[in-house]
Amino acid sequence: MHSIRIQLLAFITAVLLIFLVILNIYPITSSRDLIFEEKKSALSGQAAVVASSLSGLDRLAPDSVREVLQLLDLGGYSRTVVAGADGTVVYDDAASAGGAADNADILASLEGKCVFRSHFTEEAFFSSYAMPVTSRGTTIGVVYLCEEDTERAAVISDIQSRLLRFSAAIGAVALLFAALFSSVLLSRMRELVRSIRIVAGGDYAHRLVTRGRDEITELGEEFNQLTERLEDTEKQRRRFVSDASHELKTPLASIRLLSDSIVQSENMDGGTMREFAADIGHEAERLQRTTEKLLDLSRLDDDVQVIDEPVDIKLTTVDALSVLRPLAEEKGVKIRCELEDGCVVMANTDDMFHIVFNLMENAVKYNVPGGSVLVKTATEDDRIVLSVSDTGIGIPEEDRLNIFARFYRVDKARSRASGGSGLGLSIVHDAVLAHGGTIAVGQNKPQGSVFIVSFPRPTSEETGI
Ligand SMILES: Nc1ncnc2c1ncn2[C@@H]1O[C@H](COP(=O)(O)OP(=O)(O)OP(=O)(O)O)[C@@H](O)[C@H]1O
Ligand SMILES: [Mg+2]
Missing domain, CATH: 3.30.565.10 (Histidine kinase-like ATPase, C-terminal domain)
Incomplete structure (x- = not known):
């Protein structure tokens, strides 16, 4: 038998878990997505500015690019890379320029596409944007901006850990309440079962003390009514048995008395004896009538x-x-x-x-x-x-x-x-x-x-x- 308490607790735990998982995941993912969107629009705007500034050049040479970029003053971004049409890095403010760009996004962007990429680790938001630089309809290179935002990542991580602590607290309190509630509920059910057993054992006078105004109270009241009816039926049955015995006993006692008188009196005259015998006959007739009526009643009771x-x-x-x-x-x-x-x-x-x-x-x-x-x-x-x-x-x-x-x-x-x-x-x-x-x-x-x-x-x- 699976206890109702375990079933109830399992159900509440499952509902709670689903709720807490949603509570932990949804705000974090949606705020992360929001930040990514913001990053994308900021980076793409910035890349467009750089690309349009560079598009005035015929060719992306390291010196001319550096000059343009210094004029632009791109503060705030962690890294700006510019690659030429052949894929060589002509400018990189985080490393020395000159090598071939091995970044897949730069290579993809050389084909004329803009590529945005972002990911989030516990420490930082990483986002990058690659945009082709075009001059008179031809791609002369790529501008690649990438950024690492640790501040916002810290805020998100902080929210995440707060949410986790909050969820744990809610979970613990809710489970405590559920356990308390189920034990109160079950103790009432157990009381009802105990009462049923007592009545089943024959104590029809027993009544359940009902409290509150819910379905269990209703069940208890129904049970009390049922027990009351049972008690009534039992009383009626007992009264019937005692009445019936009494009814049968009286004529039987008369018959016994009359027959004893006949047996004991040695010289009873014929007339008296006949009178006594007639009385015995009357009593027997009364007994017969009563038993016939009892049989009629029992037939009607049988509900055939x-x-x-x-x-x-x-x-x-x-x-x-x-x-x-x-x-x-x-x-x-x-x-x-x-x-x-x-x-x-x-x-x-x-x-x-x-x-x-x-x-x-x-x-x-x-x-x-x-x-x-x-x-x-x-x-x-x-x-x-x-x-x-x-x-x-x-x-x-x-x-x-x-x-x-x-x-x-x-x-x-x-x-x-x-x-x-x-x-x-x-x-x-x-x-x-x-x-x-x-x-x-x-x-x-x-x-x-x-x-x-x-x-x-x-x-x-x-x-x-
Ligand atoms: N028409 C009536 N007028 C007055 N009293 C009546 C009438 N009918 C019934 N009673 C009363 O009701 C009682 C019950 O009647 P019931 O017919 O059940 O039993 P009974 O006549 O005493 O016996 P039984 O009918 O079994 O031979 C009677 O004893 C009598 O006191
Ligand atoms: Mg009658």
Whole structure:
């Protein structure tokens, strides 16, 4: 694994190096070029003056050349050389004249070209200029000026060494800052990784302390939210396991008690025994209902993709009604239905039955003698709406939020006495959501509750109708 710190430092170093190299090279080369340009124009001007002064002569003889040059007074240049048409040096103020000019520039200039040459060493700028001397259209010789400028070279070298020292200082400070910055950044990352490990180890209550307002803070906040959700899920799971065990334990304890009583009492009469056995049967039935509902919930939790089919809510309601009629009669509750035709939703027949049946069953179960239940289906814009309202005991506002939680009952004793497990509405809720619907609970006027379920209205392509 390549540490981010090394990658970051390598990147910063590379950028810094490029910057410093440019900083060191560019000003020096451009000022050098500028000086060369200046030298070229000065030397070429001076050479032109010499050449035009000499062009009055027919031939470049040492004496006449010396005379002309003395008149010109060429101070400042380190060396002036004049060569004749045959390439012999007729004047050289730095050495004795007379030898053949072995300078390539002089020889090239004899052919009629001007040649400028320059180079820079740490000590000096060397520049030279060779220009042909023409008289009546013919080249009679060459004037060659060369100069060595140590002053400017010293200034340039000085700038160069200052720049180098300056760059080294900048580089060191920048690297120091980069190292500091990366270690702060990395310590925050390490903190995040440490927190992830702690949470992965099972401590869901752990939270990362976030500072600042950057992407790492954002990451930390996201992580905290995720952990919070994990903690909630874990709490729910634990509560569910403990509630479920409790729900199963109660009927099992009753069964045990009843069977013990039968076993222990030697001369129990047949009637009592049958009564006890019937109670055992009821408890077993309750256990069966609870486990069946738990299985329904776990199936909905599994998120298995069931293929949706068009389901007509009217038919489902009629089915549920036929099952519930005996209970409604027993309780003295009237069920009225206002069912629109064509209320078809894309769902699963079993899930739809659970939804309608549980809502209607609750509306009957938690009703009062002489009360009523109204089941309505309607199409509203692009939704199919099912509402089940009753004139029963109602649900206190503070309980409405929790009503869909597993094993939640408003009045535990009453619900349990009527055989309720507190799972019906969780199944309804999960089934509604599984088919893209929404569910809401409210208060019915003047009394009772109303449950409103709505599903997206399927297109004719989906239903195939
Ligand atoms: N229409 C209603 N009127 C008043 N209270 C209701 C109504 N529907 C539900 N409740 C309350 O909400 C609780 C949860 O209902 P839910 O259907 O989940 O469980 P249950 O009816 O007790 O048991 P189950 O439906 O599993 O047999 C009920 O115990 C009851 O207190
Ligand atoms: Mg119920």
